[in-house]
Amino acid sequence: DAMVIQNPRYQVTQFGKPVTLSCSQTLNHNVMYWYQQKSSQAPKLLFHYYDKDFNNEADTPDNFQSRRPNTSFCFLDIRSPGLGDAAMYLCATSRETGGDQPQHFGDGTRLSIL
Amino acid sequence: GNSVTQMEGPVTLSEEAFLTINCTYTATGYPSLFWYVQYPGEGLQLLLKATKADDKGSNKGFEATYRKETTSFHLEKGSVQVSDSAVYFCALSDNDYKLSFGAGTTVTVRA
Numbered sequence: 001d002a003m004v005i006q007n008p009r010y011q012v013t014q015f016g017k018p019v020t021l022s023c024s025q026t027l028n029h030n031v032m033y034w035y036q037q038k039s040s041q042a043p044k045l046l047f048h049y050y051d052k053d054f055n056n057e058a059d060t061p062d063n064f065q066s067r068r069p070n071t072s073f074c075f076l077d078i079r080s081p082g083l084g085d086a087a088m089y090l091c092a093t094s095r096e097t098g099g100d101q102p103q104h105f106g107d108g109t110r111l112s113i114l
Numbered sequence: 115g116n117s118v119t120q121m122e123g124p125v126t127l128s129e130e131a132f133l134t135i136n137c138t139y140t141a142t143g144y145p146s147l148f149w150y151v152q153y154p155g156e157g158l159q160l161l162l163k164a165t166k167a168d169d170k171g172s173n174k175g176f177e178a179t180y181r182k183e184t185t186s187f188h189l190e191k192g193s194v195q196v197s198d199s200a201v202y203f204c205a206l207s208d209n210d211y212k213l214s215f216g217a218g219t220t221v222t223v224r225a
Contacts, residue, residue, distance in 0.1 A: 099210070
């Protein structure tokens, strides 16, 4: 059974049109992460939540926002998508922060910008 | 800072061949080490992990040993299958939330 679920799997939006990607988890993990992965590259962390505490990476553009209304759900909002934002977006969870905690990934949402 | 250097690909093998993907790391503390696998069109899956020196992680016929003296965590499998075709990422986490990934190695196994 899928434990980290991302919807939709594929999303197409227009240049400059806001888009929201969603992630839900059945693991009851405290930490949720959003990554951006471009073709043939490693995932790049955008931000993470520990419970309701939001932590932004220093180099994450302001165009990217996130919401976590409850333990199970987390959303990625891209306010004005540009062509450079076309990528796979991966959601992940972990029980806690800490070096030995593996992260559990969803299957991703592939975002295309027209 | 922390970093992971991974063997460059792509790697192409025949079925039943031996696979090694080299991974070395730089870390300020005592990191945990991971191998993740990404099949085409999917997210990353944890393949195996090791949390301290000399630990061996293993799963699905894959193995990797945490070598502190050589700061390495090489991935090995004795006999690969076509279904092992994927991108493999070595990663470390040094007692915080952040995973530092290697660049990934694409492995293609031919029947």
